[in-house]
Amino acid sequence: DALRAQLAQCLPAHMQPSAIVVLDALPRTANGKLDRAALPAPDCAGPVADSVDRLPRDIVERHLLGIWESLFERSDIAVDQDFFAIGGHSLLAVRLVDSIARNFGTRLPLDTFWFRGGTIRDIAAVLRESGGTQWPLRVPIKPGGDLPALFCVHTIGGNLFHYFDLARALSPGQPVFGLNALGVDGRTAPRCRVSDIAADCIAAMREVQPHGPYRLAGFSSGGMVAFEMAQQLRAAGETVAVLALLDTYAPGVHLRAQGGGLFERLVCRLRPYMNLQRLMHAALDMIGRTPHRGFPDAASAHWWAHWGYRPKRYPGRVDLYIAEESRREASRPCLGWSDVVPALDIHPVEGSHGLMVKQPVVQELARQLQQRLDDAAPARDAGGVE
Structure with missing residues (x-):
């Protein structure tokens, strides 16, 4: 991180390395020249933990993750990884802006990734703040x-x-x-x-x-x-x-009741109706009505459907x-x-x-x-x- 910070002070964004690999010594050929074929492949992703805080928290972050995975052609991206740290550059940022505009109906300024944050979580927050987001x-x-x-x-x-x-x-x-x-x-x-x-x-x-x-x-x-x-x-x-x-x-x-007794079978058959919302649906459905106050969220409406x-x-x-x-x-x-x-x-x-x-x-x-x-x-x- 210290090396990246130092490079950021003296190099423009498009010239900063997307990955840094530390070696004890550079590999050499028999005649003493740099052996590029022997250099290890850089790990642009870095260590990605499976912790919950690195996974999408809502549908906005899930959509953005899909866009990033498509652009980078990778499936190991976490929502807290910086766009530039995993290989992003200015040209790819332009493509990302276009893709976000097509999917969300909001065109972000290109400098968003520099000044508002370059992670999926940061961009999701910017989109949520935008009242016109589709x-x-x-x-x-x-x-x-x-x-x-x-x-x-x-x-x-x-x-x-x-x-x-x-x-x-x-x-x-x-x-x-x-x-x-x-x-x-x-x-x-x-x-x-x-x-x-x-x-x-x-x-x-x-x-x-x-x-x-x-x-x-x-x-x-x-x-x-x-x-x-x-x-x-x-x-x-x-x-x-x-x-x-x-x-x-x-x-x-x-699901069938565990146990073959009459009581278990009866409880299993009645279980769907042991719920206030389900009872309300059964009553209103008979007369072709829906709750007059509407539904608190999409999940409630989908259950009704x-x-x-x-x-x-x-x-x-x-x-x-x-x-x-x-x-x-x-x-x-x-x-x-x-x-x-x-x-x-x-x-x-x-x-x-x-x-x-x-x-x-x-x-x-x-x-x-x-x-x-x-x-x-x-x-x-x-x-x-x-």
């Missing part, structure tokens, strides 16, 4: 690549972090985008119907890919929205080449990737989807609901999902509804 409904989780893009739908509350490990475990050439609905920023009214959430996600997706064939995936509650997106796309005459539900429970399906969703019969193929624990303990076979999907393909994955999208289990999930995406590749030039 919330990105499309997040480049893993942009680039020459394969047809995979679009992943947010879970309750607008979370996309479930897909980060999965995206990295897929083929290097597989682009992955995250989709959000309006209202996840807390500034606009959140959607409280799955059909509206799906329509928002379709609009965001079409900015990247105007027409199908589409490849959709949704983990947990996100799978329900992906399912509705597929319904709407097919109704509009589009092709859905892949619809992947990642351990998504159909409405009304729950999922409680009221009634999936219709889907005529196309659906791939259900089901965690072993869910397969064993769910109250219905196939997590309830076989009732509305005749062409349902089951893909067992080891582990539990939460662990299937985390290392190391996500490697097996990624292998199976990538195989399905590759198998669907010949259909990308087809037209109409499959």
Whole structure:
């Protein structure tokens, strides 16, 4: 740090080294010249701890992290690492400003990275201060690549972090985008119907890919929205080449009670209604109303939306990737989807609901999902509804 500070006083930013490697001696060739091939590769990242304070804290920091990883073509960046310390320079800063403007609707002055702070956390704070910031409904989780893009739908509350490990475990050439609905920023009214959430996600997706064939995936509650997106796309005459539900429970399906007694089964069946919000939803849903005071946050609205969703019969193929624990303990076979999907393909994955999208289990999930995406590749030039 002392050396960097000294260099900063005598060199302009674009001439400052992005990494410093300390050696006991420079390697030499047999004739005494510098052996450049023997020099160790610089570690631009530096030590990155797995501590919580170096991970994204909210959706703004998660979006920015995705942008930085795309620019630097790396997946080991922490939110407290300085832009210039990890290899950034003035030309890359210009690209970063453009990317932030496209994703957030706010163009930051170029000197922001010098005078306001150069970390993801610093830039996120600047964006939050900007009253005109637009919330990105499309997040480049893993942009680039020459394969047809995979679009992943947010879970309750607008979370996309479930897909980060999965995206990295897929083929290097597989682009992955995250989709959000309006209202996840807390500034606009959140959607409280799955059909509206799906329509928002379709609009965001079409900015990247105007027409199908589409490849959709949704983990947990996100799978329900992906399912509705597929319904709407097919109704509009589009092709859905892949619809992947990642351990998504159909409405009304729950975990079985531990123990086979009558009381345990009764408690398990009534558990969804042992909640004031769920009881309120059941009462108002019967008369087609929503709470007159609205919803305190996006998560509350999304729960309301999922409680009221009634999936219709889907005529196309659906791939259900089901965690072993869910397969064993769910109250219905196939997590309830076989009732509305005749062409349902089951893909067992080891582990539990939460662990299937985390290392190391996500490697097996990624292998199976990538195989399905590759198998669907010949259909990308087809037209109409499959």
